[in-house]
Amino acid sequence: MPLSVPALPGLPPELAGPVGVALAKPVRDIPAPHALSGGCLYEPKWDGYRLVVVRDGGSTRLWSKQGRDLTDRFPDVAAAARAQVPAGSVVDGEVVIWADDRLDFGLLQQRMVSSPGRIAAQVAAHPASYVAFDLLAAGGQDLRDWTLARRRAELETLAARWAPPMQLSPATADPALARQWFDDFRPAGVEGLVAKGSRSRYAPGRREWLKVKSWETTEVLAGGVIGSLDRPSQLVAGRYRDGELVVVGRTSPLNPAQSAELAAVLTPAGDEHPWPERIGTGRFGGGRLSVPLTRVRPDVVVEVSADAALQAGVFRHPLRYVRVRSDLVPDDLPPLR
Numbered sequence: 001m002p003l004s005v006p007a008l009p010g011l012p013p014e015l016a017g018p019v020g021v022a023l024a025k026p027v028r029d030i031p032a033p034h035a036l037s038g039g040c041l042y043e044p045k046w047d048g049y050r051l052v053v054v055r056d057g058g059s060t061r062l063w064s065k066q067g068r069d070l071t072d073r074f075p076d077v078a079a080a081a082r083a084q085v086p087a088g089s090v091v092d093g094e095v096v097i098w099a100d101d102r103l104d105f106g107l108l109q110q111r112m113v114s115s116p117g118r119i120a121a122q123v124a125a126h127p128a129s130y131v132a133f134d135l136l137a138a139g140g141q142d143l144r145d146w147t148l149a150r151r152r153a154e155l156e157t158l159a160a161r162w163a164p165p166m167q168l169s170p171a172t173a174d175p176a177l178a179r180q181w182f183d184d185f186r187p188a189g190v191e192g193l194v195a196k197g198s199r200s201r202y203a204p205g206r207r208e209w210l211k212v213k214s215w216e217t218t219e220v221l222a223g224g225v226i227g228s229l230d231r232p233s234q235l236v237a238g239r240y241r242d243g244e245l246v247v248v249g250r251t252s253p254l255n256p257a258q259s260a261e262l263a264a265v266l267t268p269a270g271d272e273h274p275w276p277e278r279i280g281t282g283r284f285g286g287g288r289l290s291v292p293l294t295r296v297r298p299d300v301v302v303e304v305s306a307d308a309a310l311q312a313g314v315f316r317h318p319l320r321y322v323r324v325r326s327d328l329v330p331d332d333l334p335p336l337r
Contacts, residue, residue, distance in 0.1 A: 049064060108128075132168055147199045220319070278290040
């Protein structure tokens, strides 16, 4: 008589992948403890790629926020999820890569653009980690209508059996501890905090969570501006790497007072300036569209405010102009590594 095998739990069609994810709305300050339903649960904001692990009876797939199947990009995470996450589960989280005690977004991007034949070498050199912060299904049951507090408790039970690279994101309802994370985790590349309501349901596509980024000031060189020399609209920031002036970011639009302050200290660049006459409008000066770049002599130090999102010393998000640092000279700035 043949032995019968219990059926593995399936998943509701909308959770079989790709999976719609809940989103966060940016705010300027850490939300108060009772700003959201049931009180805030605070979590670190990881500098990685949003990734939903879908584990059914026959496969383990990794889905991006945009609905792209990234299983082949992160085979190390897929293998760990296959071994440690029960069938019938859907886990929401972030994939990150650590390098030199800091999150390295550039190594994640290498995974995204590399040929399939190079992925194994990248996995061996720079393995990825998966940081889980929500549980959307367990045992084939859709948990999205559960409160966050209940989903979190279920996720903690599941994660108690995990080993790296599967990890549980820390969370706290204590605003003092959240503030400590906000301040202390920044050097490791953690971007800030996400606050979620403990009584909230999981709402795909809706920005019911709140995110606040950690900012701190740093110094850059004025290497160029968007707009004219007498009325710059944005600063294009530079730093030296191996003796070469490289673009490290640009500011958000300057207000009239900032524009006037900067214009008063800038001088035109000579022919030796290494930057082109046009710069892309995308991140890192790339993108299909470009605008004229007014190059200036890189002898003015400017203080800017930046978040923790760095890639090889380049700021991935717009900088905030603070002031001209007339007390500093270019040699006071350490070179990029």
